[in-house]
Amino acid sequence: MSYPYVLLSAAVSLDGYLDDTGPERLLLSSPADFDRVDAVRAESDAILVGAGTIRADNPRLLVNSAERRAARVGQGMPEYPLKVTVTASGDLDPAAKFWHTGGDKLVYTTDRGAERAARLLGDSADVVPLGPALDWRVLLEHLRVVRGVRRLMVEGGGTVHTQLLQQGLADELQLVLAPLLVGDTDAPRLFGPGTYQAGRLCLVETRRIEDVVLMRYEPTAPGTGPAPVAADRHWLGAACALAALCPPSGTAFSVGAVVVAADGTELARGHSREGGDPVVHAEEAALAKVDPADPRLAGATVYSSLEPCARRASRPAPCSELILRAGVRRVVTAWREPDTFVDAADGSGVLVKGGAEVVVLPEYESQAKAPNSHLVR
Ligand SMILES: NC(=O)C1=CN([C@@H]2O[C@H](COP(=O)(O)OP(=O)(O)OC[C@H]3O[C@@H](n4cnc5c(N)ncnc54)[C@H](OP(=O)(O)O)[C@@H]3O)[C@@H](O)[C@H]2O)C=CC1
C-alpha cells in the first residue's frame, strides 16, 4: 500500500468553527497566512476539497504567486497542483470556478455518483468511480499509484477532515487559530463526532502569523490491525533514523526500535550497540527501559527498522521472544531479515506464532538498509 503524504489544512475561529452560516466564505486567515497557504499549495502535487466546500465556497484553489508557479515549472512540476474532489451524489455545479481555473481536475465518486458527475462535467474533469462506496484508502492509493501524487494537501471541509483523521490517514494537521468568534451552532465545525486516536497528538510547531497562530500536529497513535495508519509510518521513520545512530559494525546490523503505547505515548527507544554494549539489539535495548509490569505494553506496538531476530548466539533469547514475553502483540517493521548472519531467520514467523500481528512497510526498506549497505546488497 502506497499513499501520498496527507496534510490537512484548515483555519478555525476561537470557538472551533470553520465558517459562519452567511453566504460569503468567512476569512479566518490573515493576509500573511493566506500567503503561507499559497506556499503550502505550491509544494503539493494535489489539493483536495470535499464537494461541500465547492458548493459553499466556490473556490479556485490556485497557486496565486507567479514566482511559486515558475519555481514549480522549473522543478519539472505542472504549473498548478492537480485539483481533486470527492462526492457521493455527483451533484457538482459545472459552472463552479473549480473546473475553470488552474490545473487538471479529478473527481472521486461512487458508481452511482459517477454517472451524474460525468454528465454534468463533460470534459472538465476525470471522473473516477471507486465502487458502491468511497474508500479513502483506495482513493489515496489511486492518487499515489495512478496519478503520481506524493504530497496531498487537503483543504477541507470538516466532513472530509474528520474522516481522514478518524481513519488514521492524516500525516499532518496544519491548523490556524483565528481571533474571532462565530457563536452559531449551525456553523460547520472542523472535526465532527466519532472515534479519534485516544491520546494527544504531537505538536511539532507553533508560529505566530500576524494575528493568527499556526499549529502543526502529527497524529501519534499506532494502528490496531494489519492496515497501517499514518502514525505507523511516522514511528517507523523514527526507528529508521535511530538505526543511523548505531556505532558501525562489520559483524552485526544497525537497527533502531521504538516502543509506543496505544495512545501514542512513546514508552522507550533504542538502537543496536547502544551504551557501549557491543551485542545489544535495538528492540532489546528499548524494552529494557520499560517496566515489565507496565500495563501499556499489552496494547503497545514495537517499531523496528529490521524484523526482530528469531535466533541469536550472543544472548539467551531473541528479540521476537523478548517482544512476546513483554506482552506486546503488534510489530511494525521495514525490512525482513536477509540471510547475511542467520539462515532463514523468520522473526515474523515467531511473532505470528506467538499471537502478534506483524506489519511490513516496504517503503521504508531502503531507509532501514542505508546504515547496513556494507553488509547487504
Ligand atoms: N476555514 C477553513 O479552513 C475551511 C472552511 N471550509 C468550510 O467548510 C464548509 C464545508 O464543509 P463540509 O460541509 O463538511 O463539506 P466538505 O467539503 O467536507 O464536503 C462534504 C461532501 O464531500 C463528499 N464526501 C465527503 N466524504 C465522502 C465520502 N466518504 N464518500 C463520498 N463523498 C464524500 C460529499 O459530497 P456529496 O454531498 O456531493 O455526496 C459530502 O457531502 C464550508 O462552510 C466551508 O466554507 C472548508 C474548507 C476549509
Ligand SMILES: Nc1c(N[C@@H]2O[C@H](COP(=O)(O)O)[C@@H](O)[C@H]2O)[nH]c(=O)[nH]c1=O
Ligand atoms: N476560509 C479559509 C480557508 N478556506 C479554504 O480556502 C479555499 C478557497 O481558496 P481560494 O480558492 O484560493 O479562494 C476554500 O474553499 C477552503 O478550502 N482556508 C484558510 O486557510 N483560511 C481560511 O480562512
